[in-house]
Amino acid sequence: MLKRLLPWMALCACSPLLAAANIPHERLQALADEPYWLALGHYEHARLGGWRSFVDDPKFFLAADGAEHPAAELAATLKALYAPAELGDRHAQCVYPARTRWLRRQLQLDDLPQVACQEYRTWYEDINPHSAVLVFPAAYLNSPSSMFGHTLLRIDQADVDSDNTALLSYALNFGAYIEGMDNSILYAWKGLMGGYPGLFALVPYREKLSEYSRLENRDLWEYRLNLTPEETGRMVEHVWELKQVRFKYYFFDENCSFRLLELLEIARPGTELTDHFPLTAIPTDTVRAVKNAGMIDRIDYRPSRERELLARGTPLSHEEKHLARSLADDDSLLDSPEFKALPAERQALVQDTAFRLVRYRATGQDRDTAVASRSYNLLRAINRNPPPALDVERPGQPEDGHESRTWQIGAGSRDGEAFAQYGLRMAYHDLNDNQYGFPLGAQIEIGQMKLRQYEGNRWQLQQFDLVTIRSMTPRNELLQPLSWQVSGGWERVPGKNSDDDHDTLVGHLNGGAGGSWKLTDELQAYALGTARIENNQDFAATIAPAMGFDTGLLWSNPLGNLSLEGKGDYFHNGEVRRTLSFGQQVELSRNLGLRLSAQREFSHEASPRNEVMLELRWYHY
Known part of the structure; x- marks a missing residue:
């Protein structure tokens, strides 16, 4: 001991x-x-x-x-x-x-x-702490540990702004220490249950910058803190005390963001940042808490490689984007009549877009001589005919979006029977929520429960979702991301005894993949093939598999966000279940929304069901 x-x-x-x-x-x-x-x-x-x-x-x-x-x-x-x-x-x-x-x-x-204390003095002088920056790499759905974003601290020396030496600074990161090669499911489970130790690490900032903005194609937000040199030094002193010291790591509370808040409380006593997070510490909420505490002086934005590529391709026509894609595959097209027929300024945009696409595809890949040759030839062409400076539109700041926990109260009717519904979602966003500050087409819901009270004071558990994740990033001429979704939990479906039991509660696991497309700037369509397994007391088999589809429209309108969805499941035992649903959220404020929803369900097990509900949603962490 x-x-x-x-x-x-x-x-x-x-x-x-x-x-x-x-x-x-x-x-x-x-x-x-x-x-x-x-x-x-x-x-x-x-x-x-x-x-x-x-x-x-x-x-x-x-x-x-x-x-x-x-x-x-x-x-x-x-x-x-x-x-x-x-x-x-x-x-x-x-x-x-x-x-x-x-x-x-x-x-x-x-x-x-x-x-x-020679070892400590050498370490401290090498870091030479003078100021600090809170860094937020935006959410990244394809990594279980990054779905909600991440936070780390950058420790700067005194001349960081005057000499533009941020890449020489150190990044202070807290994360799960993983030994071996755990798969995503095991990683998520152990992360939820505290199965990994958490450690602080101090590494060169350029390594983290490459990892997040390049390897994972994530936007980075840098929040310059107004810590004094003394406060910054006090925090770094404590980091030395925590060297190779293990904490329990939990995804939702004792995580990267919570630990960094503790360090800021060391730097500036009396801030009491951690008191705001007794249950969960979602990174965007912790950034908001630091901002509300008056600790942020300046906010800088570093766009990801993907966002830079799309910004460069925005002024191109449909044909020019296809030409840029072809150039990324075959740089000899620089001498083609089609490319040379373009005005010089259009050529500059097309070849720069092609170069960025080549580099984007190569992200995280081993060096390939053919790719390196294409990059070199395109870069030579760019040097001969440079494009205008790239201007990337700054998106909404993550901390200015709605808060993560959602309380819900609604009233509605199901086949003429009135009900009240009470719900809680622990985290943190769906496709109908206010989109400001959130990734386009992203839905991440963890721990959602809905209780329903029917006439005669009849209560039932209507829904309990462990997780629902949907990635509906639109495809375009340059990039064709796969849209996908996964969900699991318990929900009510029409059943044989629906007249008596108000539908059947079933356990389920769903997944699907397909595509999503922007029809206009405000309108998006998607279509996915799906698979489902279900535990249903009305079925003879304990586990019933099904194949199906999920398709719909998303419309961002002046009132808020509207969704129109049709989906179906075709079970191996002959049961067919289809649903048409509609939802429109009206934004009353950043953290208050009014949602109207309606749906019609068709099932071989029961007659068609109609439901309509008006729901008030309050977002709060």
């Missing part, structure tokens, strides 16, 4: 321990209750009273019971600060510089041993 002080204990056998300061017990207890000491130990109130630390690593603590007793840990730390200076880099003053600084100031410890 006292791994960090084993060398000190050995030295104590032959070196006298300097006398620790004689501090009254009441004073030590008062210090142990100070919010800053609790923050240094990452303590929170335990469920059954007392304290517990988020740190899941005994080597972080000097007291045997330090993880549960802040006072014991403070006493052990104070004693260790007076250990012989011969311990050098293994001395508690070197291992815990943030604790040392705070205790020295609080207790006026002017008689501490003088320790050089």
Whole structure:
């Protein structure tokens, strides 16, 4: 338990321990209750009273019971600060510089041993912290760990703006430490259940910039914090204390964003950022909390390679986009009559679009000589006939979108029978929600529950979704992304006993893939083939498979977002189920919406069902 002080204990056998300061017990207890000491130990109130630390690593603590007793840990730390200076880099003053600084100031410890702490000093001077930037890589649906976005800190030196040296800064990241090759399902499960340790890592910012904006094609938002050099240094001091120290990692609360909020509370005592997130810590919500705390001075935007490609291709005609795509496949078309017939300024746009498409396709791939040759030839043509500077339109800032948790209350009628419906969605967006600040065509819903109360005070669980993810990114002449969806949980469907039981509750797992297309700037269509497995008490088989379709329209209109959808499932046992549905959300404010929905269900198991509902939705984290 006292791994960090084993060398000190050995030295104590032959070196006298300097006398620790004689501090009254009441004073030590008062210090142990100070919010800053609790923050240094990452303590929170335990469920059954007392304290517990988020740190899941005994080597972080000097007291045997330090993880549960802040006072014991403070006493052990104070004693260790007076250990012989011969311990050098293994001395508690070197291992815990943030604790040392705070205790020295609080207790006026002017008689501490003088320790050089060469390893720490070299590390700190290499980082040379002066200011900090909160970085938000936008959501990326194709990675389970990135569906909600991510946050990290960039630690800058004093000359970062004047010398434009951000790429030489360090990125401070907290993430799950994964050993082996877990598949996406196992990764998601272990991430939800705290099956991975979480570690802080300090790496060159250029590596993270390449990983997020290039390899994963994610926009990056950089929020310049107004931390003073002293505050930034205080935070970096504590990072040294957390080197190779393990935490439990949970996707939804004790995650990258929550841990960074704790560091900001170390930097600026009294901010109390983590108090806003007792249940979940969605990255966009944590960025909003930092902004609301008045800690952001400036916001910079770095578009992804994909967004740059689409922006360059926007002024091209349909034919020119196809020509750019052909050029990306065959650079010899630079000498074709079709390309040379274009005016010089159009040639510049087409060949630059083709070059960007080649580089986009090569992202994350091993070097290919044919691709490298095409890139070189296109780049030579660009140098001879350069295009105008690229102007990428800045999208809505993620933190200005609606908040992540959604409370719902609605009233409606199902085949003439009135009902009230009460719902809660833990996170965080669907295709009818306010689109501002969210990725186009993205739906991510986690932990959605709906309870329905029919006439006569008859209650039933209407729906419980574990997860619903839909990626409806439109296809175009340059890029043809696959649209896909997956969902699982329990829902009500028409059944044999529907007249008595108000439909049948079934467990299900669905998936599908297809395409999505923009018909106009505001209108989008999609069509997917789907597969479903279902556990239905009305079926003879325990698990019933089905194939089907899901198609619809999405319209962004002056009131909000409208969806029109038709889908069907054709089961192996002969059951056929089809649904037509409509939804229109009216945006009352950023975090308040009114949604009208209607649907008609057809099933071999029951007569057609009609339902209409008006629902008030409040977004709040």
